[in-house]
Structures are given as structure tokens and as C-alpha cells.
Amino acid sequence: MRNLAEFTIPFKGLKLGKHQFEYELDNKFFEHFEYEEFNSADVKIDLLFEKKSAMMELTFRATGTVNVNCDLTNEPYDQPIDSELFLVIKFGDDFNNDDEDLLILPHGEYEVNIQQYVYELVVLSVPPKRVHPGVEDGTLKSDVLDKLEELSLKNQKKKKEDDIDPRWDKLKNLLNE
Numbered sequence: 001m002r003n004l005a006e007f008t009i010p011f012k013g014l015k016l017g018k019h020q021f022e023y024e025l026d027n028k029f030f031e032h033f034e035y036e037e038f039n040s041a042d043v044k045i046d047l048l049f050e051k052k053s054a055m056m057e058l059t060f061r062a063t064g065t066v067n068v069n070c071d072l073t074n075e076p077y078d079q080p081i082d083s084e085l086f087l088v089i090k091f092g093d094d095f096n097n098d099d100e101d102l103l104i105l106p107h108g109e110y111e112v113n114i115q116q117y118v119y120e121l122v123v124l125s126v127p128p129k130r131v132h133p134g135v136e137d138g139t140l141k142s143d144v145l146d147k148l149e150e151l152s153l154k155n156q157k158k159k160k161e162d163d164i165d166p167r168w169d170k171l172k173n174l175l176n177e
Contacts, residue, residue: 006023043066057087060084
């Protein structure tokens with residue numbers, strides 16, 4: 001996968017201190033990663049990049065919404081996104097990104113690409129079980145919800161109690177005698 005140029009930060013020319021970067025994400029960004037779970041996306045990334053003499057500290061903040069389908073009803077809804085990620089970049093002999101909070105770049109590097117961290121920050125901030133807010137508060141009316149209610153265990157037990165075969169009643173009378 002090729003790197004997106006706008007997510008490559010040439011830190012060699014930056015002065016020591018704090019620098020602010022902003023990114024606007026839409027579906028094109030996620031299509032680059034071949035991620036198709038979002039119907040649409042409108043996410044803003046604020047990056048505070050602090051360059052120090054021996055290392056760099058990056059604080060990512062993602063805010064906005066992604067439109068996803070509900071896992072219960074398959075109805076689309078806007079899922080709010082609000083999460084943060086803190087990353088430390090140090091220098092070493094070899095490239096190493098095994099630790100999720102620490103990135104080691106080889107000596108002599110002059111830029112860093114942050115697209116993978118931005119992608120993971122947004123994708124992992126969506127809950128694993130996506131439930132439409134209307135399902136939680138009971139305001140969503142859907143054929144799927146009606147069918148789920150009809151097939152629920154409570155209704156199945158009531159049906160079973162109502163539909164008892166009359167032959168069983170006669171057998172129960174034998175036990176009582």
C-alpha cells in the first residue's frame with residue numbers, strides 16, 4: 001500500500017517545540033485501506049506534534065461521525081467518534097513498530113508517515129457492537145425489530161404454554177390419581 005503524501009510529516013525541518021496539524025477524513029481515506037464498513041465518514045483529526053531533541057511526541061484527537069449500519073436492524077445511523085492516541089517516536093538502529101505506543105525510526109530518517117495510526121484510531125473508536133440509538137431508547141420502528149420481538153424467547157415460552165396438546169392433560173390426571 002502506498003503512503004498518502006498529506007500524512008507524511010517531514011520533521012527534519014521543524015523547529016523544536018509544538019506544531020499543530022489538522023486533517024479532514026472522508027470515505028476516500030478509508031477506501032485507500034480497502035475498508036468498507038463505513039457508509040460515509042466526516043472525521044476531523046487534530047495532531048499535536050511536539051519535537052524534542054531526542055524524541056517526538058504525537059497526540060492525535062479524532063472527532064466527528066461515521067455512518068454505519070446497525071448490527072441488529074441493518075438501519076444506517078451516525079456513530080459519533082471521539083478518541084485520542086498518544087505516540088512516542090524515538091530513534092534506534094532499526095525500524096520497529098511492535099509497540100502500539102512507541103515507534104522507533106532508524107537514525108537518519110527525516111520524515112514519518114502517520115496514516116496507519118490515524119486509520120487505526122478511527123476504526124478502533126467505533127464500538128464492536130453497533131446499535132442504532134433508536135433501538136436503545138425504543139423510538140426506532142422497524143420490521144426487523146418487530147420480527148425479533150416476535151421470535152424472542154419470552155414470546156416462544158408463552159406460545160408453548162398456550163399450545164399444550166390436550167393429551168398431556170389426561171396423562172397428568174393419571175399422575176394425580
